[in-house]
Amino acid sequence: MGLSRAVVPLWLISALLASSCRLTQCANDETVWDPVISGLFGGEVGAGAELNWATNIGYTGEIVTVHSIQEVQEVVRNSTKVKALGSRHSFSRVSDTSEVLISMGEMNRVLEVKDRSVRVEGGITYSQLSEHLSSNGYALKNLASLPHISVAGSIGTATHGSGAMIGNLATAVHSLTIVMADGNVRKFKGDEVEQVVVHLGALGIVVELELETVPTFQIQQCVYTDMELDVSDFSYAYKNMATSAYSISLFTLFKNKKPGVISLTSVWLKKLVTNSNVKDAADVCTDSTLHGAPLTPHKVHPLPDISDTSPVTDMSAASWHLRLPHFTAEGTPSNGHGEELQAEYFINRRFLKRALQLITENLSDDLAPILKISEIRLIKGDNLLMSPCYGQAVNKDDPERPLSFIGADGVSLVQEGACSSIHFTLVKDLPAVIPVLAKVEEILREFKAKPHWGKVFAMSPSEVRRMYGDSLDDFQKLVKKYDAKKKFSNFFLDTFIHSHKSDHNEL
Numbered sequence: 001m002g003l004s005r006a007v008v009p010l011w012l013i014s015a016l017l018a019s020s021c022r023l024t025q026c027a028n029d030e031t032v033w034d035p036v037i038s039g040l041f042g043g044e045v046g047a048g049a050e051l052n053w054a055t056n057i058g059y060t061g062e063i064v065t066v067h068s069i070q071e072v073q074e075v076v077r078n079s080t081k082v083k084a085l086g087s088r089h090s091f092s093r094v095s096d097t098s099e100v101l102i103s104m105g106e107m108n109r110v111l112e113v114k115d116r117s118v119r120v121e122g123g124i125t126y127s128q129l130s131e132h133l134s135s136n137g138y139a140l141k142n143l144a145s146l147p148h149i150s151v152a153g154s155i156g157t158a159t160h161g162s163g164a165m166i167g168n169l170a171t172a173v174h175s176l177t178i179v180m181a182d183g184n185v186r187k188f189k190g191d192e193v194e195q196v197v198v199h200l201g202a203l204g205i206v207v208e209l210e211l212e213t214v215p216t217f218q219i220q221q222c223v224y225t226d227m228e229l230d231v232s233d234f235s236y237a238y239k240n241m242a243t244s245a246y247s248i249s250l251f252t253l254f255k256n257k258k259p260g261v262i263s264l265t266s267v268w269l270k271k272l273v274t275n276s277n278v279k280d281a282a283d284v285c286t287d288s289t290l291h292g293a294p295l296t297p298h299k300v301h302p303l304p305d306i307s308d309t310s311p312v313t314d315m316s317a318a319s320w321h322l323r324l325p326h327f328t329a330e331g332t333p334s335n336g337h338g339e340e341l342q343a344e345y346f347i348n349r350r351f352l353k354r355a356l357q358l359i360t361e362n363l364s365d366d367l368a369p370i371l372k373i374s375e376i377r378l379i380k381g382d383n384l385l386m387s388p389c390y391g392q393a394v395n396k397d398d399p400e401r402p403l404s405f406i407g408a409d410g411v412s413l414v415q416e417g418a419c420s421s422i423h424f425t426l427v428k429d430l431p432a433v434i435p436v437l438a439k440v441e442e443i444l445r446e447f448k449a450k451p452h453w454g455k456v457f458a459m460s461p462s463e464v465r466r467m468y469g470d471s472l473d474d475f476q477k478l479v480k481k482y483d484a485k486k487k488f489s490n491f492f493l494d495t496f497i498h499s500h501k502s503d504h505n506e507l
């Protein structure tokens with residue numbers, strides 16, 4: 001097992017000096033909450049510290065590399081504070097700890113492939129898994145925009161891709177095997193999975209998972225640029241696009257160009273290639289224009305100011321794992337290594353049009369200096385306890401409800417969930433970003449927006465707890481049951497999860 005020495009957590013010292021009540025009753029007092037001072041989304045980094053992907057987080061624990069479940073058990077038994085570390089793509093300290101960080105990257109094997117499922121080690125990345133599945137004729141229903149992220153870490157924060165019929169990555173989990181606080185191994189399956197799969201690292205170290213698979217399929221990417229939609233037409237246009245594609249992403253800079261208009265820099269439709277709509281994987285991008293926007297014949301970067309499209313996935317039809325992500329496994333994703341922060345908020349889809357309109361009309365100037373791009377996504381609602389899309393199903397008579405959709409297995413499906421998200425790629429300047437995010441959250445508050453656990457947000461601990469309500473109460477009970485001494489807790493979880501019973505009665 002390799003070992004990296006811990007560094008002095010300067011961010012934590014600064015946070016405690018700045019607010020002696022940060023971890024006590026004052027965490028419920030929104031008037032003293034300062035996400036910049038808290039250090040939970042970055043801060044001073046000690047010399048020699050191990051960093052996350054974005055380089056905004058310097059890890060404070062000793063990093064131990066493991067190769068087997070037995071080694072994980074040994075570390076857990078001999079530690080009082082311990083967390084797992086995956087691909088390091090979180091922008092918050094959700095995965096940090098003060099004592100020992102177990103680096104899972106070497107536990108990356110595919111253990112078993114069956115007809116409708118695959119069993120893997122927790123440290124495997126989606127790019128590693130996808131290559132193996134594709135070569136054996138199988139697929140996952142969903143992938144995130146980056147293929148570089150680890151499976152166990154992604155499901156633990158309810159990370160997702162985009163598509164009206166596609167749930168977040170955690171919805172694919174059939175079972176997960178966890179090293180618990182006493183060092184013993186426990187397998188969760190069946191109805192238990194919904195309770196523990198979005199685990200936030202709070203229940204133990206995930207060492208194995210079994211995921212649902214489907215037969216392999218092909219996707220072609222159709223990209224339209226500079227689309228302008230009247231607010232009055234947005235719902236119809238979005239429904240039309242969402243039901244025509246397997247996965248959909250709308251990109252915007254929230255520029256207030258014209259009153260009553262939502263301006264999109266590009267629209268990415270990832271369309272399913274089937275025997276019924278193509279011959280020999282011919283072009284499925286049949287519309288030369290879409291809602292007035294031209295189909296681009298060449299690759300474009302999601303960030304309009306970046307001309308280098310080499311990291312971006314191609315336009316032609318290809319295997320699912322080469323087209324569902326926005327970026328290739330070989331390329332440097334997004335805005336380049338360590339050059340950005342990310343934030344994301346989840347709301348019911350019926351509020352999406354109004355939310356986009358309010359942000360465009362009220363925050364265009366505020367966002368301009370810090371926003372690199374915003375991506376609008378659809379996610380199928382779920383029943384996973386700590387998922388931000390928990391319980392977001394729609395009534396079949398809802399006028400915002402899409403019609404039907406052909407799924408990856410060729411079966412006609414009807415939309416069952418109504419979750420959407422507004423993602424922000426931002427400059428790496430936390431003091432500049434947080435005040436603007438606070439304004440975004442003020443607009444989204446009426447829609448009960450929930451932040452992504454692994455990204456940056458300004459929302460106070462008490463408000464986060466109110467947003468999760470009864471589901472947070474149930475999760476706190478699970479943590480008490482499986483980790484009473486909070487071996488797997490950390491400053492982030494103490495602040496947002498454990499400090500108090502949730503305050504949902506205040507809503």
